[in-house]
Amino acid sequence: MFLSTALGTRPNPKDEDVVTQENPVLVVGAGPVGLSAAIALRSLGLPVAVLEADPEDQARPGSRALFVHRESLRLLDSGAPGLAAELTDFGVVWHTKRTLYRGREVFAKTYPKPAANSEAPFTSLRQVDTERFLRKTCEQVGAIVYWGTRVEQVRVDPTGVDVVTGDGQTFSGSHVIAADGARSTVRRAVGITMSGGRSEGFHTTVDIADPDFPQERLFHYHHPALGGRHVMTVPFAGGFQIDVQCAPTDTEAEFSTPQAVRRWLPKVVDGRHLENVLWISSYRFNQVIADRFADPHGRVLLAGEAAHLFPPLGARGMNSGIADAFDAADAIALARSANNPIREAAAIVGYADRRRAAALRNNAAVSQALAHLRPQQWHASARQRAAAALSPVVPRFGTWLENATYGPRTAPKQSGRY
Ligand SMILES: Cc1cc2nc3c(=O)[nH]c(=O)nc-3n(C[C@H](O)[C@H](O)[C@H](O)COP(=O)(O)OP(=O)(O)OC[C@H]3O[C@@H](n4cnc5c(N)ncnc54)[C@H](O)[C@@H]3O)c2cc1C
CATH class of the missing domain: 3.50.50.60 (FAD/NAD(P)-binding domain)
Known part of the structure; x- marks a missing residue:
């Protein structure tokens, strides 16, 4: 042909x-x-x-x-x-991962910076x-x-x-x-x-320009300033993204419009960032x-x-x-x-x-x-609360809270393909 x-x-x-x-x-x-x-x-x-x-x-x-x-x-x-x-020279690698639970740190790890010319673990x-x-x-x-x-x-x-x-x-x-x-x-x-199918609820995502944002990815379970909603901040080249897991009864008008973002964003990051919002979106999980x-x-x-x-x-x-x-x-x-x-x-x-x-x-x-982020049964939530409470003495509970937010790694070793 x-x-x-x-x-x-x-x-x-x-x-x-x-x-x-x-x-x-x-x-x-x-x-x-x-x-x-x-x-x-x-x-x-x-x-x-x-x-x-x-x-x-x-x-x-x-x-x-x-x-x-x-x-x-x-x-x-x-x-x-x-x-x-080219991608890794432009993108960023964060070396610190932190997890908070209701305002208290339960996990923090800073990885050594890879040697010059070594392969990047990822880029953002x-x-x-x-x-x-x-x-x-x-x-x-x-x-x-x-x-x-x-x-x-x-x-x-x-x-x-x-x-x-x-x-x-x-x-x-x-x-x-x-x-x-x-x-x-x-x-x-x-x-x-x-x-x-499609799951209930939605997330709101806001991109903010800030070249000096700390190179740290932060996941906050039940952020006290946002009524116990989960909040994540992720750095990218030139700024960072805030992601809020909204509650089942929330509406997009309350979280995903520019006016709504002006109301809630200063509760989780410095209000000066309102001047540098690049993009706001909400998405549902399919x-x-x-x-x-x-x-x-x-x-x-x-x-x-x-x-x-x-x-x-x-x-x-x-x-x-x-x-x-x-x-x-x-x-x-x-x-x-x-x-x-x-x-x-x-x-x-x-x-x-x-x-x-x-x-x-x-x-x-x-x-x-x-299932971890939106536990449907009381005992799943209780397990997370207990892990947060015990993490200062049993650090692996904090590690579990950190890792469980993105699920198990699935790329088979032999192919390395997700
Ligand atoms: C808020 C949000 C956050 C996300 N975060 C992540 C993340 O952190 N990591 C991750 O891996 N993924 C993430 N994703 C998913 C990621 O954005 C998508 O997986 C990715 O865009 C899919 O790429 P694609 O090329 O398959 O489709 P698309 O990016 O949708 O591209 C499809 C293209 O096809 C074109 N097109 C459509 N119909 C036609 C037609 N009839 N003829 C010709 N052209 C057509 C469109 O214009 C478009 O350019 C996220 C998505 C969202 C919405």
Whole structure:
């Protein structure tokens, strides 16, 4: 199949870029997962076209995924050597973690700073910044992004895929990586359903610019100044994020509007920060997973939030999406070189099975963290109270309170992929 499109109307890229691309892999969505997939595909020598609904200069929403795991940095660096260093040079690593329970410290640990030139354990930067680095890398590695190009229809057959955009153009390719987010058009077009649900309640998140914010991540159980709600502050490059777990009876009007933030924020951090608010959002927790991660022809592979939605506990959203992206690229490269329909199919089924299993693992870990943060039974809350009370004499209880907020680690050692 050849990429065939009415090129004259495209604001980008140049006509000759497109016509020289034979049988590309199409990536739908230029969020962090689509951009990572494009980098991974280029590193395997495959032609790629990324189709993104938004225009290039569309403002992207706030911090969202701050935390880039070591495993994601390794993957990104395998696709574009030097990219991990760019991200970690820009991002921050906090060396201190503290946990408070009703105003009293129950855990504090300061890690030694890693030696110069050693691998960063993680990096923290706003998702907009991560995407900026990924976009630049895509340009450098020759991954073409078609901005303002919304995919509306998908036609799949055993030999390839056509996608039709809102303005009537058809792009053809060998495979599609659907990285078009939670409301994925591609997933719906190929009839893949999702299972799961949404939990009660919401969180409010506020990003604040402050280059001098202490490099310390703080989790406060039952903050006394906020009526016993949990509050977390997380540093990122150039500032920090405050996350409040609102109570089931709270409304967004009470917590998530600029006026509401003016009321509550000075109760938990210095009121001067009100002058430097960058972004306010509220979000509800979805836990849904696609029932299959590839279409029956093995031509459309779901990745990132098109395939799974988790609450952000343990930072599994974007990080597991990056793992999907690299695995999908590997599987497509294998399928394209197989020259044998059985092995071709096996490569894609392998992807779908591995990444769905990873999503189930991540979901189970998030459920464990959620059960801890929103205990439904009196004895679970009592256990936490007792752990807080005993932590000065039995430090491992404080460590438990610290670790339980993000659930167990789920990246299997052998693959290192979330
Ligand atoms: C408040 C909040 C905090 C979070 N914190 C974390 C965290 O700490 N760690 C973490 O790992 N994750 C976190 N996440 C999750 C993280 O933001 C997402 O996992 C991540 O954005 C998913 O990336 P994606 O590329 O799959 O989807 P998206 O970022 O949604 O990108 C999808 C792209 O596809 C485009 N698109 C959609 N439809 C079409 C179409 N029909 N045609 C073409 N293009 C289309 C969209 O315009 C968009 O650019 C958080 C999310 C929120 C909301």
